[in-house]
Amino acid sequence: MTVVSKLRPEDTDVVAERIARQLNDDATRRTFVNPTIDLSLLRDTIMHATNATWVAMDDEHVVGHLFAAVLSDPERRAAWTGPDGVSFDDDSILTSLLERAVHAWRAQGAIEHFVWSLDEEDRLEPWRQLGYRAISLRGVMAIPQLGDVGLDAGWTLRVARASDIERILALDHVIDVAQGDAAKFSRSHRRRNRRELLQQMDDPDVEHFVLEIDDDVVAQAITFPSPARRGSFEHTLHLSGVAVDPALQGRGIASEMLNAVLRSAHARGFEYVEAQWRVNNTRAHAFWTSYGLEPTYVRLARRLAE
Numbered sequence: 001m002t003v004v005s006k007l008r009p010e011d012t013d014v015v016a017e018r019i020a021r022q023l024n025d026d027a028t029r030r031t032f033v034n035p036t037i038d039l040s041l042l043r044d045t046i047m048h049a050t051n052a053t054w055v056a057m058d059d060e061h062v063v064g065h066l067f068a069a070v071l072s073d074p075e076r077r078a079a080w081t082g083p084d085g086v087s088f089d090d091d092s093i094l095t096s097l098l099e100r101a102v103h104a105w106r107a108q109g110a111i112e113h114f115v116w117s118l119d120e121e122d123r124l125e126p127w128r129q130l131g132y133r134a135i136s137l138r139g140v141m142a143i144p145q146l147g148d149v150g151l152d153a154g155w156t157l158r159v160a161r162a163s164d165i166e167r168i169l170a171l172d173h174v175i176d177v178a179q180g181d182a183a184k185f186s187r188s189h190r191r192r193n194r195r196e197l198l199q200q201m202d203d204p205d206v207e208h209f210v211l212e213i214d215d216d217v218v219a220q221a222i223t224f225p226s227p228a229r230r231g232s233f234e235h236t237l238h239l240s241g242v243a244v245d246p247a248l249q250g251r252g253i254a255s256e257m258l259n260a261v262l263r264s265a266h267a268r269g270f271e272y273v274e275a276q277w278r279v280n281n282t283r284a285h286a287f288w289t290s291y292g293l294e295p296t297y298v299r300l301a302r303r304l305a306e
């Protein structure tokens with residue numbers, strides 16, 4: 001019989017080994033998952049999260065674990081589980097773990113649960129069976145040697161300036177439309193977005209690129225170094241906010257812009273690039289996978305019952 005309880009300090013080593021084994025399995029199935037793990041750091045992390053981690057025991061053996069960080073931000077009251085936050089020997093163990101955890105997450109105010117799972121059918125199916133749906137994908141590739149080819153005549157890639165804000169907001173809106181993010185169409189959201197985008201331009205880690213064709217801003221891409229994360233490689237550049245003026249899509253503009261962005265990132269020591277996109281954004285999916293990004297993890301979501 002499976003018994004679920006909060007993680008005890010003496011379970012730490014077994015849970016750490018389960019996580020390391022699973023990450024290793026992920027890396028044998030996906031080229032761009034990094035299996036390297038600092039076991040003693042992982043044990044420390046688990047030790048500090050005993051109160052937010054459940055373990056399933058069967059006959060004195062650990063057969064599963066589940067951790068989530070519950071965010072109290074009023075706009076994102078959700079429980080978040082990373083790829084290393086969950087393991088289960090069979091589907092019924094996942095059900096037992098969730099029965100206990102969901103209750104606690106709800107008591108802490110979470111209304112939704114997000115979980116990252118390897119993008120493989122056998123890993124996704126147990127979640128789907130429990131009513132979870134795929135929201136977004138993370139894709140990674142090694143930055144290729146792109147050669148020293150310049151942009152076309154009349155094309156300029158440069159860092160965005162405050163005076164570009166109206167064009168940038170228009171390009172951001174293109175992304176919201178593509179993703180069906182109706183919640184982002186409100187005036188108050190646009191006002192906040194404007195403020196955040198302007199602040200971000202002063203962040204030394206973030207580079208907001210715009211592409212001009214004949215002095216008109218027609219595309220953008222935002223980059224920053226990906227934070228250290230188990231499963232990711234060092235020297236990974238995160239790409240976001242990629243958008244092209246709708247009238248000019250399908251002409252190779254995003255590919256050319258990203259080639260220029262990645263050429264410069266590679267020269268600065270970045271070896272990998274990652275991006276995330278919504279599964280319902282079929283155009284973005286086609287673009288990223290044809291550009292070379294290989295999906296690694298899928299983010300799934302489920303609303304927690306009232």
Ligand SMILES: CC(C)(COP(=O)(O)OP(=O)(O)OC[C@H]1O[C@@H](n2cnc3c(N)ncnc32)[C@H](O)[C@@H]1OP(=O)(O)O)[C@@H](O)C(=O)NCCC(=O)NCCS
Pocket residue numbers: 174175178179241242243244245248249250251252253254255256276277278281283284286287290
């Ligand atoms: C996704 C997006 C950025 C792609 O930009 P784009 O400039 O249209 O992309 P490209 O033209 O470089 O590539 C798209 C397709 O055009 C093809 N293409 C490339 N050069 C071409 C050319 N000279 N003529 C015609 N087609 C061309 C590409 O091969 C690619 O086709 P494929 O995916 O079938 O291989 C753009 O569609 C967009 O802004 N979408 C809305 C915002 C969005 O969803 N952003 C992503 C958020 S994660």
